[in-house]
Amino acid sequence: MKLFIFAAMSTKVRVRFAPSPTGGLHLGGVRTVLYNYLFARHHGGEFVLRIEDTDQARFVPGAEEYILECLRWCGLEPDESPVHGGPFAPYRQSERKEIYREYAEKLVASGRAYYAFDTPEELEAMRSTYKSEENPSPQYDHRLRGKMKNSLTLGESEVKKLIADGVPHVIRINLPENETVSFTDMIRGEVSFNTATVDDKVLLKHDGMPTYHLAVVVDDYQMKITHAFRGEEWLPSAPVHILLWDYLGWKESMPQWAHLPLILKPDGNGKLSKRDGDRLGFPVFAMNWKDPRSNDFTQGFRERGFLPEAFVNLLALLGWNDGSGTEIFTLEELTARFSMDRVHKGGAKFDYEKAKWFNHEWIKHAPAERLLPDVKKVLEQNNISVADDSYVVRVIDMVKERCTLLTDFYEQSAFFFNTPSTLETGAVLPKWNADKEVFFRELTGRLDALTDWSAAEIETAFKSLAAEKNIKVGELQLPFRIMLVGGKFGPAVFEIASMIGAGETVKRINAGLQQLAVS
RNA sequence: GCCGCGUUGGUCAAUCGGUUAAGACGCAUCCCUUUCACGGAUGAAUGACGGGUUCGAUUCCCGUACGCGGUACCA
Numbered sequence: 352m353k354l355f356i357f358a359a360m361s362t363k364v365r366v367r368f369a370p371s372p373t374g375g376l377h378l379g380g381v382r383t384v385l386y387n388y389l390f391a392r393h394h395g396g397e398f399v400l401r402i403e404d405t406d407q408a409r410f411v412p413g414a415e416e417y418i419l420e421c422l423r424w425c426g427l428e429p430d431e432s433p434v435h436g437g438p439f440a441p442y443r444q445s446e447r448k449e450i451y452r453e454y455a456e457k458l459v460a461s462g463r464a465y466y467a468f469d470t471p472e473e474l475e476a477m478r479s480t481y482k483s484e485e486n487p488s489p490q491y492d493h494r495l496r497g498k499m500k501n502s503l504t505l506g507e508s509e510v511k512k513l514i515a516d517g518v519p520h521v522i523r524i525n526l527p528e529n530e531t532v533s534f535t536d537m538i539r540g541e542v543s544f545n546t547a548t549v550d551d552k553v554l555l556k557h558d559g560m561p562t563y564h565l566a567v568v569v570d571d572y573q574m575k576i577t578h579a580f581r582g583e584e585w586l587p588s589a590p591v592h593i594l595l596w597d598y599l600g601w602k603e604s605m606p607q608w609a610h611l612p613l614i615l616k617p618d619g620n621g622k623l624s625k626r627d628g629d630r631l632g633f634p635v636f637a638m639n640w641k642d643p644r645s646n647d648f649t650q651g652f653r654e655r656g657f658l659p660e661a662f663v664n665l666l667a668l669l670g671w672n673d674g675s676g677t678e679i680f681t682l683e684e685l686t687a688r689f690s691m692d693r694v695h696k697g698g699a700k701f702d703y704e705k706a707k708w709f710n711h712e713w714i715k716h717a718p719a720e721r722l723l724p725d726v727k728k729v730l731e732q733n734n735i736s737v738a739d740d741s742y743v744v745r746v747i748d749m750v751k752e753r754c755t756l757l758t759d760f761y762e763q764s765a766f767f768f769n770t771p772s773t774l775e776t777g778a779v780l781p782k783w784n785a786d787k788e789v790f791f792r793e794l795t796g797r798l799d800a801l802t803d804w805s806a807a808e809i810e811t812a813f814k815s816l817a818a819e820k821n822i823k824v825g826e827l828q829l830p831f832r833i834m835l836v837g838g839k840f841g842p843a844v845f846e847i848a849s850m851i852g853a854g855e856t857v858k859r860i861n862a863g864l865q866q867l868a869v870s
Numbered sequence: 871g872c873c874g875c876g877u878u879g880g881u882c883a884a885u886c887g888g889u890u891a892a893g894a895c896g897c898a899u900c901c902c903u904u905u906c907a908c909g910g911a912u913g914a915a916u917g918a919c920g921g922g923u924u925c926g927a928u929u930c931c932c933g934u935a936c937g938c939g940g941u942a943c944c945a
Contacts, residue, residue, distance in 0.1 A: 371945050406944055471943075485871050488941055521943055539875070548873045549941085556943040563945050587874055587940040610875085613938075617881075620937055668894095674884065676893045695883085698938070702881045705895045715908075752908045763906090778905085825904035832905055840906035 364396025366578050368429070369567065371403040372414035375640030375649055376421045378701070379582065379614040379623065382666040386611065387580055388427045389667070389689035399574060400432035402443045403567075405560045412643055415443075421637040425659050426682055439574040444566050451561035454569055454599060455522040455554050459502070463598040464554055467491075467501040468513055468520045490550035493528045522555040524564070524591060524598075532590035537578075537609035537691045544590040552591050564588060568595040571606055579606040580691075583698070584622075586610045609691050612670050613698040623701050625649055633703040637662070656756030657706075658725070661713035665706050670695045679712055711755040719747035726760045733761045735768045742767075745850065749842040763841070767850060770859060771837025774866050778839055779830045783867055790820050790827060791834075791864055795857045798848075806849040809856075813845070834863030 366387045370380060391398040400422070402415055415433070422428060431437025441447055458464035469477070474491070477499065481489035489495065496503055501523070502510045514520065526546045533543030554565040561569070571579055589608060596605040616627040628635035629649070638651035652662050664680055672678075673688045680688070714722065726747055727737050737743050750763040765771075797812045813831070817824045832844045835856065841847060848856045 369945090373945075403945065409944065467943090469943095474943085483871085487871055490872095490941065519943095523943095542874075544874070553943045558943080560943085562943070567945095582939090583875070584939055585945090589874095612876080615938080622938080668882070670882095672883065676884075678882090678894060697876050699883090700881060702895070705882065708895055750907090753906065823904085828904065836905085838905085842905095842907085843903095844905080 362577065364391055364394040364578060365399065365574065365576050366391045366396065366580065367399040367401050367571070367574065367576050369401040369403045369570075369581075370418055371406065371409065372418065373406075373409045373411050374414055374642060375625070375636035375651070376418050376638070377623075377625070378635055378637065378652070378666065381421065381425060381427075381637050381662075382614065382669060383580060383582065383611060384422060384425070384427050385663060385666055385685075386609075386671070386689070386691075386694070389686055390578060390580070390691060391430075392686045393689050396577070397430045398427075399437070399439070399576070400429035400435075400442065401570060401574070402433055402445075403563065404443055404445045405556075405562065405566055407445075407558070407560070417638070417640065424638060424653055425663050427663070444561070444570065447566075447570070448560060450573070451565055451569055452555060452559060455561070455565060458524070458554070458595075458598055459522060461598065462525065463594075464522050464524050465496075465502040466510060466514070466520050467499065467523045467551075467553075468505075468518055469500050470519075473500065491523065492550045493526060493547065496523075496525075496551055519557040521553045521557050523551040523553050524595065526551055526591075526594070532593050534589065534593055534608060536586075537607055538612075538694050539610065539696055542586070542589070544587075546590060546594070549587070549590055552588070554595075564591050564595065568592055568599065568601075572596070572599070572601050572604060575604075576606045578609065580609045580611060583610045583613050609694070612695050614669060615698045615700045617700050617702060631703070633706070656729075656758035657710050658713045658717070658757065660717075661710040664713065665709040668709075669699050669701065679709075679716075707755050714754050714757070715752050717751070719744040719751070722747050722751065722757075722760075725757050726764075729757055729760050730764075730768070733765070735761075735765065737768075742850075749846065749850070753840070766836045766841065767847070770855070770862070771835075773837060774833050774863060775838045776833065776866055779833050780867065782826065783830070786820065786822060787827065787830060788864060788867070790816065790822055791830070791860050793820075795860050798853060798857055798860075801853065804849060804853050806843070806845040809848050810845040830863070830867075831860075834859050 368384045368387050370376070388398050390396075400419070404410055419432070419434060429435055431439065431442065433442045455464060459466065477491070477495065478489050481495065491499065498504075503525070505513070526549060528547060530546045531543055532546060533541060536542050552564050553562050555561055589610070593605070596602050614623045615621060616623045617631060623635060625635045634650050634652045634655045636649050636651045638653045640649045640651060641647070653659070660681065663682055663685070667680065667685050667689070668678055671689070671694045673693060723740060723744060726743060730737055730743075746764045746767045747760070750760065753763050754760050794813065794816055797816055798809065801808055801812060813827070814824055817827055828844055829839070832839065832841070835844060835847050835851070
């Protein structure tokens, strides 16, 4: 029993999301976070955010904060991160710089890696001299490393001298000539590669920073990561990572891998990019992102009017489903049902129409109180100030089924707050006549006399006058709507009249009468 | 070029050898509603191709085609 408990504790699930802070957070990135989060929560494990900022040239200030804010908005907070802290700090690779060199040197000592002194120009020269029709991109591999400037081809004393002289160099992995590396991917099953086809990846760069290949292995090991999920684009370099786990002597603690399918552009093929969103008119980033260098601005799902619940829901279903046919899930439900073996192998084209449907579903089913802060924000952005929250709550309940995006609440409910400035008179003009004009003129009097300003009373007054005048109620409802709303949309007219009050209703009728007369 | 991974309606997808091949989005028609929606009903639309294995293949195997990813001192 004791043993069992120990085993259970030692295999506690730990996963990580490891983005590089180079720009806005792509929807595919959020999905990777989600699957990590869901898997961790499902198994009672921990979710770590690690920042992969080993490329100083691509570092973008603000990107890390942005990523954290995205996770917060989605409700996918990490247990450990640069700001949350944790037992394995630091969580920024740039702050772990010294750690990596030691392991790289260890690999050199054991012959699994070597120093390489080739300059960028020399590498370029190598590529162009060996470039041919059947080999358009020559690799620094077992066939070519013997022809390059490295500790395999140079004498020991020369290598020592070069290093002592401070000549810039990198450390590259020394891959076997012909070995099969295979592993079991949680999504794809058995995957294997031959080392002959992969190059001697740089492990440690000339500036002392590790490349992703070294850093991901060292950090996953040190942070006790049990399951490593990443995009499918990493599959080809998986053998390098697996060999590294082996060469470093950590094979027993290597995480289980899962390579997630890509999210594809809706038209054509290929990975979905920010450009596709710009081109097709939908967001790709989770939140607004402004690149501090180019000042390039990109709208996010949040600002576009998506609810985080919907965003998370739609992302979960993009590449996974539980087989039941249900599509609307809360985070809690997703956590309970998620499993990696139901993740698809093939990439999924992003469908913005379906994304909007998810949001619409969430808005329709959300309690008005949940929507209140967001709706108030939308109204305020359109210069509608809200004094009475309970009034807005009632408005939300009346119009939410008509709102696909949060931003739709503006045009769907503006008439509850402001007198419409322009009326769509064209909708009633063709059938407008003197009888109707008289009806509305008299209607104002009847309404003024009402003691109980309820929708039912208004409707009764409206209908009995119509009967007296011998006009079909249906013929009168549209004009009434146009006067109150301004257009052919919105909830039941009598409800609207009841909401905006007697004075405002009469005022709008008179204004409408005037417009219909002059036009 | 080479290596790897994929491929069920327009899109997301179920099926774990035997089904009339679910369901959802979108689309169309109808009902409800004398607005717009919501809701309800109906419909059109799918296994890339060729070989095997099998009594039986969408499902398993092998090819081919196509697509994607990788092929950096980027992640």
